[in-house]
Amino acid sequence: MPLRTSRSRRARLSVLTAGTASLALLATACGGSGTGSSAAPDNFDYLSVTENTTVKTTLGSLSKGACKTANDALPLKVETVPQASLDQKLQLLAGQDALPVQFAAGNAPALTQQLAKSGKVADLEAKLTELGVRDQLEPAAVSTIKALYGGELQVLPYEYNIEGIFYNKELFEKNGLKVPGTWDELVAAAAKLESKGVQPFSASGQQGWPLTRLISGYLYRSLGPDALQKVADGKAKLTDPEYVKAAEEVAALGEKGYFGKGVGSIDYDTAMNQFLTGEAAMLYMGSWALANISDDEQNKIGAENTGFMPFPAVSGGKGSVDQYPSNVGLGITLASKSFDQKTGDWVSCIAKNYGSTALEDHGSISGFKVNTEVQDANEVTTQVRDTISASKQNVLWFEALFSTKATTLSQQNAAGLVSGSTSPEQFMQTVQDALAAP
Incomplete structure (x- = not known):
């Protein structure tokens, strides 16, 4: 199966190695602790970064396959911004109480933590548990996320590297x-x-x-x-x-x-x-x-x-x-305001199927469990996958x-x-x- 080029991998890695953007959040963006009035979304809106094509492509595959039912009820709609503009875009949307259903977390964990503190990010630990899919996340990926996000599960591991x-x-x-x-x-x-x-x-x-x-x-x-x-x-x-x-x-x-x-x-x-x-x-x-x-x-x-x-x-x-x-690339999180039953159906389907689809279609290892038989490209890929599955506690860089x-x-x-x-x-x-x- 074809694997993505090293250039696209390095574009993702740049999130982790080149430093982080300024975190000058406006008081209006994250003031208070309320989440605004709940409003049922019309689409499964996903704000991504231009440099990363794998997540949106994999979600597109799921929308036509394993997650078609969820997509019929809440159609996937993707918007992209350059990674350098992401933090500014998120701050603007947060200030307008208009964060999309799902979005690439800020370049620095501190931005997502600030949004979570103000009640604008969904409590993923609780939501995944309620949906019965918390066990679909690899323990090593969860350990990495919590090490980055102050002990909280604030993003989903759409990619995972050791x-x-x-x-x-x-x-x-x-x-x-x-x-x-x-x-x-x-x-x-x-x-x-x-x-x-x-x-x-x-x-x-x-x-x-x-x-x-x-x-x-x-x-x-x-x-x-x-x-x-x-x-x-x-x-x-x-x-x-x-x-x-x-x-x-x-x-x-x-x-x-x-x-x-x-x-x-x-x-x-x-x-x-x-x-x-x-x-x-x-x-x-x-x-x-x-x-x-x-x-x-x-x-x-x-x-x-x-x-x-x-x-x-x-x-x-x-x-x-x-x-x-280890790292989880540019984490993806969800807004609390729009997390309703239809969003939950999407998240459940992603948790159960994303790992297999990303690996089979793109050769991309995520922090979700792989629930189907996927033929690895070679022995060393299998070794790394097995290592990830067996790992319980990871460290940062x-x-x-x-x-x-x-x-x-x-x-x-x-x-x-x-x-x-x-x-x-x-x-x-x-x-x-x-x-x-x-």
């Missing part, structure tokens, strides 16, 4: 390597590959986040799943010795040349290509890369030679290897709880960290200062 290390099975076998279970074993494997003339890791220093993900991975394994929440809560600082340690470990990989030459100028496509053509043995990436891996034109090493492993454990650490960094300024500085300075132009202490101090800024 992150880990993809590796070249053939190169590992040729060099007598087993899948590393600990950070020390990973470093030792990288050293052996380097000694054999094989570049251990491929990463985009130009984007930065593939490198900072390694820092957060180390932090979660060494300090536990609440490591970065403590920073967000002011209970710890990135400049604390145990946090600087994580930056030191990642910097050491760069110092030893394990990312190859000129990592700071490597863009996303080049990093992906280095791995898929066998130039590098490992690539830290999210499950959106399955689209590239399943594309025979891109993947010259072959999907059958592509493996996936969790970020390894840190000896003596408080974290667990089954706590995968390095910048997930950062301000826009801190996110930008983190990603801009990541290449310097691994190239040696920025020390681990300087890197963490720069980001911490940005977090502390008003």
